[in-house]
Amino acid sequence: MPIGIHTSASRKPKPELAKSREELRREKQRLESEPRKLQRQKLMASVADAGGKPPSKLNISAPIAASEYLTTREAAAYLKLSRQFLEGARYRGDGSGPGYIKLGRAVRYRRSVLDAWMSAHDQSPDKPIAS
Secondary structure (H helix, E strand, O other): OOOOOOOOOOOOOOHHHHHHHHHHHHHHHHHHHHHHHHHHHHHHHHHHHOOOOOOOOOOOOOOOOOOOEEOHHHHHHHHOOOHHHHHHHHHHOOOOOOOOEEEOOEEEEEHHHHHHHHHHOOOOOOOOOOO
16 A cells, blocks of 8 residues: 655645635735825825925924024024034034033033134134235
């Protein structure tokens, strides 16, 4: 009596089950892709409403709030310097940057100190250039 070895590779799925699995897979894929399609359609509609420009999360041209104390990002925008310059000057601790106030982890710059620091770095010549 021959002994038959059955492996999962030798078994073939029944055609009706394979078809139903394929249909289930397609239905699942269709249901998962519908929200993405709707998101894409909404994005394209908002782009069309904005005059062809994609919506942005950051409003770079937003005015700086008139406050006595500024965050690093606001101080950098106020001085028209990069945020990295202010952070680097703070970490170096050599006095190359403006004075700041540290409250826990929060760093704030006083507007009057920023103005004084900028005026201290004024490189206007004492004498007019002779021609």
